[in-house]
Amino acid sequence: MATPKLLHYTLDPASRLVRLMCAEYGVDIELQHVKAWHREPAFLEINPAGEVPIFNIDDQLTLVGVSAVTLFVEEQFGAEPLLLPKEPIARAETRRLVDWALNKFSEDVSRYIIEEKYIKNDVRGSTPDTAVLRVARDNMKEHLSYFNYVLATRRWLAGDEMTMADFALAAQLSALDYLSEVTWDTYPEVKDWYQRLKSRPAFRPLLLDRVVGMPASKTYADLDF
Amino acid sequence: MATPKLLHYTLDPASRLVRLMCAEYGVDIELQHVKAWHREPAFLEINPAGEVPIFNIDDQLTLVGVSAVTLFVEEQFGAEPLLLPKEPIARAETRRLVDWALNKFSEDVSRYIIEEKYIKNDVRGSTPDTAVLRVARDNMKEHLSYFNYVLATRRWLAGDEMTMADFALAAQLSALDYLSEVTWDTYPEVKDWYQRLKSRPAFRPLLLDRVVGMPASKTYADLDF
Numbered sequence: 001m002a003t004p005k006l007l008h009y010t011l012d013p014a015s016r017l018v019r020l021m022c023a024e025y026g027v028d029i030e031l032q033h034v035k036a037w038h039r040e041p042a043f044l045e046i047n048p049a050g051e052v053p054i055f056n057i058d059d060q061l062t063l064v065g066v067s068a069v070t071l072f073v074e075e076q077f078g079a080e081p082l083l084l085p086k087e088p089i090a091r092a093e094t095r096r097l098v099d100w101a102l103n104k105f106s107e108d109v110s111r112y113i114i115e116e117k118y119i120k121n122d123v124r125g126s127t128p129d130t131a132v133l134r135v136a137r138d139n140m141k142e143h144l145s146y147f148n149y150v151l152a153t154r155r156w157l158a159g160d161e162m163t164m165a166d167f168a169l170a171a172q173l174s175a176l177d178y179l180s181e182v183t184w185d186t187y188p189e190v191k192d193w194y195q196r197l198k199s200r201p202a203f204r205p206l207l208l209d210r211v212v213g214m215p216a217s218k219t220y221a222d223l224d225f
Numbered sequence: 226m227a228t229p230k231l232l233h234y235t236l237d238p239a240s241r242l243v244r245l246m247c248a249e250y251g252v253d254i255e256l257q258h259v260k261a262w263h264r265e266p267a268f269l270e271i272n273p274a275g276e277v278p279i280f281n282i283d284d285q286l287t288l289v290g291v292s293a294v295t296l297f298v299e300e301q302f303g304a305e306p307l308l309l310p311k312e313p314i315a316r317a318e319t320r321r322l323v324d325w326a327l328n329k330f331s332e333d334v335s336r337y338i339i340e341e342k343y344i345k346n347d348v349r350g351s352t353p354d355t356a357v358l359r360v361a362r363d364n365m366k367e368h369l370s371y372f373n374y375v376l377a378t379r380r381w382l383a384g385d386e387m388t389m390a391d392f393a394l395a396a397q398l399s400a401l402d403y404l405s406e407v408t409w410d411t412y413p414e415v416k417d418w419y420q421r422l423k424s425r426p427a428f429r430p431l432l433l434d435r436v437v438g439m440p441a442s443k444t445y446a447d448l449d450f
Contacts, residue, residue, distance in 0.1 A: 048371055049325055049329055051329075064317070064321045065321045065325070066324070067292075067320045067321075067323065067324045068316075068317040068321045068324070071316070071317075071320055072316075088286060088301075091293075091296070091297075092288045092289070095290065095292045095293035096288075096289045096290045096292075096293045099291070099292045099293070100274055104276075107332060146273055
């Protein structure tokens with residue numbers, strides 16, 4: 001098998017989840033940056049939904065969308081300890097929280113902040129809508145309070161073991177942290193958990209990411225923030 | 226195993242997907258109607274995200290959220306022909322389209338229509354916002370045009386075989402059809418496909434659903450609409 005290729009953009013949380021899973025399982029991938037929001041015809045032909053991640057294997061198998069890609073990575077490259085546990089209760093709890101991070105957190109919080117601060121920065125003449133940012137930041141408080149509560153009683157998000165739920169939420173927060181949007185000290189349990197994740201080798205490549213013309217926050221690459 | 230219990234509400238598309246999968250696999254379930262939008266404390270304790278479906282097995286295993294529940298149903302009750310195919314290309318294509326129906330279609334179209342027409346009907350003093358409905362209906366046109374295009378070249382949504390992608394989209398459309406929101410004749414391939422699905426025994430229980438004080442559209446239970 002040739003090195004699989006991942007179409008992504010730097011601050012896309014769903015693509016970051018795929019990168020974390022591949023790194024954790026020791027799978028080298030080649031990154032190809034796509035400004036998905038430009039909706040180029042050649043890109044829409046691959047994914048009419050106009051979204052990343054897209055994963056390409058040997059130019060033969062193309063996996064489109066975060067569910068298809070993460071399921072494939074887990075089933076084809078997964079090695080013990082698995083990121084999606086086999087045991088039914090842990091498996092269901094992991095899926096519940098992956099869903100929360102990928103859909104609920106994204107819909108309430110990250111998609112707006114990333115759109116306003118990162119994507120609009122690439123679109124000439126557009127500026128962030130502060131009213132939208134305010135709502136997204138308010139929503140983020142509720143989400144982080146819940147995760148802080150969960151992490152007060154569990155070592156990892158879905159229980160005693162690290163799972164893809166941890167990566168799914170960390171992928172979201174890392175993108176927002178790049179944009180200086182996470183008030184870590186308000187959520188000490190979340191901060192402690194994120195510090196542990198950030199120290200993992202799988203996390204390192206993400207911390208080297210830089211967006212041209214948009215420096216990372218001070219906390220972004222700092223392991224002891 | 227006692228009969229599993231599904232917490233749902235009548236027009237929730239994600240719960241309808243679970244009902245269709247269980248019916249197709251011949252699994253009897255007990256339905257319990259929950260007005261999730263009331264956000265009762267006892268309900269939020271089961272799912273802090275405040276959403277259905279929630280699936281309960283023998284009062285011991287509680288599965289929360291559509292991903293956790295559908296994965297469980299597929300893995301525990303699935304029988305050939307599987308609704309989530311094993312072969313990697315078909316599996317990825319099925320996941321891509323399930324995601325589209327559950328997340329993209331829902332975010333662009335159905336969550337708004339269901340909120341404005343169904344949920345607000347249950348909340349005293351609130352009325353549908355016609356501007357929101359207009360945007361959702363416009364979005365629906367784009368989605369249905371795409372699905373019409375896909376179904377012009379394939380018998381089922383993800384390929385030659387029926388999969389959970391068909392159920393995921395049909396679950397969405399059935400809820401909107403109840404509310405007279407689907408202009409079937411504009412999308413002949415979608416209509417033909419939906420007619421085939423609607424005739425399956427697994428679909429029948431859904432067609433018997435009624436919302437108090439809100440009659441179903443004329444097409445809803447008609448197999449030859």
